[in-house]
Amino acid sequence: MEKNKKIIIIIVVITLVLLSTFIYLLNNKKYNYSKLLENQNYDIVYNKENTGNDKVPYINLTGDSIKKINQEIASLYEYYLVFSPDGFDYNYSVSDSILSIIITAHIIQPESDNYNLLYKSYNIELKKLKLLTDDEILKRFKITNKDMEYYLYNKYLNMYYDLIDKKYFTEEQYSFKTFLENKNLNNLLEDNNYYINNNHLEIYKYFNNISEYGEEKYFDEKSFHFIVT
Secondary structure (H helix, E strand, O other), X not given: OHHHHHHHHHHHHHHHHHXXXXXXXXXXXXXXXXXXXXXXXXXXXEEEEEEOOEEEEEEOOOOHHHHHHHHHHHHHHXXXXXXXXXEEEEEEEEEOOEEEEEEEEEEEOOOXXXXXXXXXXXXXXXXXXXXXXXXXXXXXXXXXXXXXHHHHHHHHHHHHHHHHHOOOOOOOOOOHHHHHHHOOOOOOOOOOEEEEEOOEEEEEOOOOOOOOOOHXXXXXXXXXXEEOO
């Protein structure tokens, strides 16, 4: 009887060890979430709306955080429709365990050939279904806020001097400080829409492209998109 009891205890201990090992391996396995994209029966992001120039993304995952993001995207689309809409579209990418989505909405300015761009990005850690903050995104790429500020400052400085070279204005007419103020770029860390595209960091950042010097003829959509890494 005593021998049988010992055998049962040994079996229970071995079972617990094996179960613990299985749980550990399961939780620490490095999943390749990109395989979700290969399964045509399960698109991680699909078009909820797909009419005309409008493609509205819907994240095909469960969880309170995902539900909240999907509701926010739907509200953003409703907001966009109130104005003069001219296209609502998105791209997405899965890099390791991060799902990244960038939404681009075109809004026509009344009585004008110009349009405004509305950007919105979402970066989701798939293992925890957690929305990443800007600081968490930059930390993943080993970039500080100071680094990012310096990077963008120089991008806009190059634009400014290129506009001068192309005779849009002179330095005396239009200082770089005024240039940034006109474009609502006083804080270069605000309104940055980070997009992680195949493990590369990109930024979409819209600014006012109109001034008395006709700068709108110089800028295009590439002016609001930077590939950082």
